[in-house]
Amino acid sequence: MFKNYVKIALRNLWKNRMFTGINLLGLSLGLASAGVLILFIQRGITFDTFHEDNDQIYFVQTEDKESRYNQTVYPILSQLVKTYPEVETGTHVQGWNNVWINYKGKDIQGGTKYVDTTFFDVFSFKLRYGNPDTALKRKQSIIIDKRIAASLFGDKNPIGETVTVNDTVNFSVSGVLEDVPANSSVQFEVLVPISNLEADKNFKENVDWYNTFATVYLKLKKGADVGNLEAKLPAFAKAHFSKDAGHRKIRVVPFKDFIHYENPAFKWMINGAIAIAVFILLIISINLLNLNTAIAFTRAKEVAVRKVTGSTLRQILTQFWTESGIVLTASLLLSMLFGIIYLVPQFNEFRKERMQLIVTWEQDYVTILTLVGIISLIAIIAGTYPALYLNKLDIRDTIKGKLSNKPQGRGWTKGGLIVVQFVISIGLVIGAVAIRKQVSFMREADLGFNRNNxxxxxxxxxxxxxxxxxxxxxxxxxxxxxxxxxxxxxxxxxxxxxxxxxxxxxxxxxxxxxxxxxxxxxxxxxxxxxxxxxxxxxxxxxxxxxxxxxxxxxxxxxxxxxxxxxxxxxxxxxxxxxxxxxxxxxxxxxxxxxxxxxxxxxxxxxxxxxxxxxxxxxxxxxxxxxxxxxxxxxxxxxxxxxxxxxxxxxxxxxxxxxxQYNHLDGIWKMINFVTILSIVIALAGIFGLITLAANQRTKEVGIRKVLGSSVIGIAVLLSRDFVILASISIVIAIPLAYSFSVNYLQSFEYHISLEWYVFALVGLLSLVLTVITVGFQSIRAALTDPVKSLRSE
Known part of the structure; x- marks a missing residue:
């Protein structure tokens, strides 16, 4: 039976190949874009959460009168571990200098962190070679990443090999790191026991209870009351901090929040990516639903005949679900190819020197399955609505061709969905313009110093x-x-x-x-x-x-x-x-x-x-x-x-x-791509709908021409509803876009204001594109020979 469903589905899809093509185009581009954004969202939401006992890891913040930051005084770690039973262990992760490693005359430098011997008791970074329990026990031990190990030692296991650090001291390689995840706020290529740094004269001069340059992480015992611990810290600060630092407060903050304090814009980026991904999924879902609903009219007799011959609602639904499923499966395959080959590299280029996307099944199977689940839901909705609509029609009227409830362009549901599409598209266009103008302003502004020559x-x-x-x-x-x-x-x-x-x-x-x-x-x-x-x-x-x-x-x-x-x-x-x-x-x-x-x-x-x-x-x-x-x-x-x-x-x-504004360029390019994508999908959908509307009114057009209607008059009649919907979209979208752009631009200390004509031009452009899209097909329908129109079924 399933074989028959598939065979009929393929015939129907080929018969309506223009609409199938529009759906494939919109869905493939949309799913690829949404998929990449969902990967980024997943990386962002799970930032710093891959460690074992992650809910027990915290970091120490300093809060003074003017700010709150992720550093504290260096001696605080040992004192906290000694004083409070809630603290199981902890580690410094201290940047100071990036060491040079020499092996047999070859020098290489890596991003270096000085850490305590308890580093692997707090964090769960993986070693390819070496034992995390012992790798940092000796003062002259060093852990390097895969890149440095391959550069110095080739493919062999380098554990126990001796290297010279900074041309002075011999160290023994005690571990080789697997890749540090991109969504980790602790990034490094080399780990060195912090006892080496503590012996440095310049470092020791800064180690006191005033200077806040140390990054300190704590692992609390299971079930420890963080609120109770923080309540004790004012007395701790008073007892230990220098007199000049007496006003400071100590905060113990969950490690998963580290990135949001270090980079406050990161949460905005995640929320923005979520909003854009939802917009894209909305647009492609609306397009699919609109086209499927509109084309359902052409299959009314088919459904009526099925019902007469004994088909149940479940069988009718299965047929429509099969067709939607085939289109969405093909779209998913195309979107994966487009996403992996083009969009992911482009996204990584946008985010140079920031969190990169590397797609692997082991890491991303949850995201991929989520995307498949979303697609399945879209397929069910897109197949269910037209099937239910056609199933409700009276069989006798349907077979006679009397359909009083045709899904014409005036349906409020379809009209509402078109408006939503256009509102999103217009909002994205204005957002892209706001970012572009702000970046240009920042690049060209008078900075108060000479930048040339x-x-x-x-x-x-x-x-x-x-x-x-x-x-x-x-x-x-x-x-x-x-x-x-x-x-x-x-x-x-x-x-x-x-x-x-x-x-x-x-x-x-x-x-x-x-x-x-x-x-x-x-x-x-x-x-x-x-x-x-x-x-x-x-x-x-x-x-x-x-x-x-x-x-x-x-x-x-x-x-x-x-x-x-x-x-x-x-x-x-x-x-x-x-x-x-x-x-x-x-x-x-x-x-x-x-x-x-x-x-x-x-x-x-x-x-x-x-x-x-x-x-x-x-x-x-x-x-x-x-x-x-x-x-x-x-x-x-x-x-x-x-x-x-x-x-x-x-x-x-x-x-x-x-x-320095390249990261904003990346955001602009991403929004630009999504904007163009949303416009193309929306206009392709409207083109399909106006084509179908023209086909449904073939005889009406023929009669009007015979009675003397002009080509322009018929074109206006066919396209009027779509132009009205586009106009309504503009009226709704512009105030929303204005509110968004003002709020976004105010996040910059020095920013532009978007002139009124920007909103007017975007609104006018969207209206012109709509008129061109529907006008082309309307005029084509109006030019059809009335003899052929009146003879058509």
Missing amino acids: IVVVQADRQYKDEAAAMSQFKPILDNLIRNSKVKSLATSGVVPTKYWFNYNVYLPDGDANKEIRFRHVGTDSRYAETYGIKMVEGRDFSDELDKNGENHPVVINEAAMKAMGWKTAVGKRLRQKNNPEFYTVIGVMKDFHYQELKEKIEPLLHWYDGPAALNSYLSIQFQDISQAKPLLADLENDMMKIPGKKPFSFFYLSDELSR
Whole structure:
């Protein structure tokens, strides 16, 4: 029996091949897009949840007057484990530097985390080789990932092999990591016992109960009362934190929330992806339902004959379900091919250096089965509605061709579904325009500094002998300064777009109650000049005037001066809360955007790093950027003579400033694709419906032509309902889109406002596309020879 259902289904699908093709196109593109988004949603929702005992893992946050962040003081871990029985164990996951690993003369660097011996007691990262219970027990042990292991040792098991770390100490390879999941907030390529970091002099200087630079994770005992533990922490902070940090609060937060505090926009992205996936599934479901319902009219006699010959409702439903199932199965196969071959790579390209999608059955079978379940539900609904409708019709009237309840275009259900399609499509178009205009605004805005003709060279190539490197580097800088092609140059630990997240609380001299959180970094005497940062008052650093470091000179920005409540700042003194030494303000910079325009300009302080040194960056301002290439080639030749591990590299500042908005470009491209997809599906559906409506009214069109109706008059008659529906959609969509765009744009500290004409143009464009789509088929129907129309059945 099933074989007959399939045979009849295939015949009907081929007979109505135009509608089958429209359904296949819409469903394949829609399911592929929704599938990729569902994969992303699944990764996002399950972020950091793959560890065993995940519900017992927490991290320690610090909350002060102005912010809440995912770092705390370093000594807190051991004290918490010692003090509170609720805490089973814990670990630091500390970034400090990325170690260089040498094996038989080959150097390789990997993203490094320094961790406690209890790291694998808290987290469930998998090892390909090695025992997680013992891999971190020895101080000179090191765990590397598969990439580094393959690069250094090939295919062999490297456990027990000796490598040299940072050209100084021999370490034994104790483990090789499997790939760290993309949806893990703890990312690393190398693990080193933290006892090695604790022996570092620079690190030890920062280890106290004031500096909050440590990331600490706790594993609580099963059934531990977190609320009760947090209630004890104010007394703990009072007993242990330094006097200057007495106002801070300690928070113990579930590990699964780490990503949302670290990247507040991540939740917005997940919710946005959910909304878009739902929209896509709605559009393709509406399209399928509309077309199936409309075409059901042509099969009324078939269903009537089936009923006369004894077919039951279940058999009629099975026939329609089989047809929907065939279309959806074919669409699923096509969508999987399109998704895996094209959409997933494109999605990963959109999200460069962020969570990537790698599709595997082991990881994604739940998502794939969910998609199959959604498709099955759509197939059942799309097959059930027309079958039930036709089954209700009177058999005698149906066989005679008297159908008083034809599913014409005026049906409120079908009209409502078309309106929903258009509202979603118009909303997506306006959303895409808002993102595009905002990104363009941010890329072209006046940032308060010069972005043109500047090349930034990565000056720190991890030199093997820094003292010798400095002596060789100084003549290179001197030659650059004398070069007529160079307008100015500076060395610094930061450049715009790459400012550290390095903060401290500052107090003005004479007012111990006024505490302002500053971002602070070190620069040299030419930084402001090279970047064209204007001084509101005072001066920038000078190698001659400031070389002795007397009075600890600093330069602040306007935001810092305002936050301090100063009308003039030059000569004023301030100090860090945990440091009695005072700094003297010698100049005030005009506010400039050293980070994305999404963020407001914070109080900023530059301290003097001394004469040009081997800092992270060498910024060169050229007289003409076209002269940069030959000079950079000579600079590379000179710098490569200094023994170092990293290759020579540089970037154009203007390109880097543009690149920082690539993630928004990715969002825009994704929404753009979905927008085009929704428009194509909606218009294809309307094209199918107007074609069917024209076919259903063939004799009426013929009679009207015989009685003298014009082609335009008939075309208007056939397309009027669809144009009215499109107009209603515009009236509903524009206020909704306006509300969304305003709320979205306000999430940026500096943003555009969409002009009224954008909404008007989008509405007009959607109406024009509708008129073209329905008008084409309406005019074609109106031009049909009336003799053929009147003769048709």
